[in-house]
Amino acid sequence: MPKLSPTMEEGQIARWVKNEGDAFEANETLAEVDTDKATMEMTALSGGTLLKILKPEGDTAALGEAIAIIGQKGEDISALLDEVSKNGASKAADEKPKSVSEPEPTAGGKAAEPTEEVRKEAPAATPASNSYGGRMIVSPIAARMAADNGIDLRTIAGSGPQGRIIKRDIEEALAGGGSKTAAGAKRFTPSTIVGAAGYSDEPTSKMRQVIATRLAESIGPIPTFYLTVEIEMDNVLATRKQINASLEDDAKISVNDIIVKAAAMSLLKHPFVNASYQDKSIRFYDQADIGVAVAIDEGLITPVVRGANLKGLSEISAEIRDLAAKAKAKKLQPEEYTGATFSISNLGMMGIKEFTAIINPPEAAIIAVGASTPTPVVRNGEVTVRNLMHVTMSCDHRVVDGATGAKFLQTFKQMLETPAMMLL
């Protein structure tokens, strides 16, 4: 059973796409597997024949447990079968034919051929992961250069095969460090999740470390505090009405779409809210990847709108519609629900006026959005009715202080009360 989602520990065979005796090409789907998050396609790393299914549909297998035997047609698999029955959850044997249980089928790198022959093409440099079975891989010279220059290798995305950190990466990091002081601009490292926000890790100051430790001791793993703001939504509602007047029914934007956009725009002005506390460093993200909580039958999942600060309302709206539909069908891919930089939970449509949400680590904050309700208010000495919405932000105090959070909410409130601000 290969690892098909970042958090899965076992998988259930939903369906075998290939039957025993079927031949297949590399990258063809062999089976569909229910993981803890979604139904994933398990694809073949290389061509062959499905010789024996060990785990029929409905069966569950732990990671690494043999689920089938593949090899060449007509090959003798009795020895392998013996081994599997003896060891139960045995890893695949080294020689062919082998069980389809070893590496991640989605990872690009093929297993190294035990020959000195040069492969036609060097494996593509994928910054997608700089770990090799969870272990960071670093070339010896890169490791030494990093040590000599006090560079934390965890902050470097390797550009070699399997994410190996190589000399070039250290040289670039060193060059980047130099130009950073020159230009004063943050240097962002690409994320390990495709399409997700890049980040830069800034060393944590002593004061910040002490604050973090003391607050955490006092309240638990994430010292959370809450800030509530009241926002007048009349202008948003009017703007939405104007926009939707010219849109088809299936393309109309929601209030929530505008909230997502406003949050994203505000986050870029308040980097400490678009960040993660990382012990020795604070990780700042270069774009706002907004997690939007979606209720599904079995619970809750938070699909991510990548780079929402860069996207228009229609794009955000269409994306959320699409992600929510996928979430309900359990078809979300891991990269679609992991790696947000900030989250929004909106229970307004369920009549909730005000609530608090739980932070989704390692994000620094989440906002809980209540219903916008017509409320009598005093404006210019007169009592009048306005649509008020209560937003409560849960903040990780290790990175967001009260004033930082309040300033963010001020910007957020301003954006919503004067939607034209979002054009800036």
Place this chain on the structure above:
Amino acid sequence: MALLTIRDALNQALREEIIRDENVFIMGEEVAEYDGAYKVTRGLWKEFGDKRVVDTPITELGFAALGVGAAMAGLRPVIEFMTFNFSILASDQIINHAAKMLYMSGGEFKVPIVFRGPNGSAFQVSSQHSQALEAFYANFPGLKVVMPSTAADAKGLLKSAIRDDNPVIFMEQERMYGMKGEVPEDDDFTIPLGVADIKREGKDCTIVARSMTVPMALEAAEKIQQEFDVSVEVIDPRTIKPLDIDTIVSSIKKTNRLVIAEESHSFASVGAEITYQVMDHAFDHLDAPIKRISTVEAPMPYARNLEAAALPSVDKIIAAVKEVCYI
């Protein structure tokens, strides 16, 4: 400087050493009246006669043994094998006698002998006549192994080999006999054994090549420079044993990357030994796993296209350099 083929440079070395030292003589199949199977000994029999240039029957074990005995008695024989493939017949004399005599006689008998001839593939001579045997001989203490890649190196190293008091395996390459190069016009020109030569300076990647793969490595280096602006250093150890590992290690400390190109099969090859020694001396300087281009692990096919596919090539070397340079 004179522009000479490797064949003629070897011929000059032999001629000069025959003149220089009355104990030097050449022995082998067709070396005298026929001027040598590959004409390395051309003209020497006519000039120096039967005593200095000796034709033998097809009896490798026999004439190798005569050579070892002659060397023990004080002469300096140069034994030509028509190819090193045939030296396998004589390997008992080379390995069990020549290589061990000084040690087993307690220093009583030195064996100043050169075994020379072409090594490695030629032109479609198939499985039994295409072998590169340097790793085999380099494995035995008591033997020196020399593999020149240019006319000047061929001449200077052969003269040093003849003057050396130890048995020397001197491996030429049939495909390279006609290659030309500048050779110093000095009848006392020698190149010391055990000293590598940097054939091309570079800073991004080191290629260690020997014999036939040296011109390939130089061509590959040029193409890589043109196409990728990557600067490749090419090192020719010239002497396989003793190996000048220091020159290789200092190059890797500069480039951090190594490709080894060799004509022998890969398993337990000289390249494998260099890989180990580099790992031992320069592990912390490597930026990529060492890559090695060797002849494939199969008997050499006769067919021209298969022979070409089995051997190292410029393209294979380029691919390996790209891989270690992550391009």
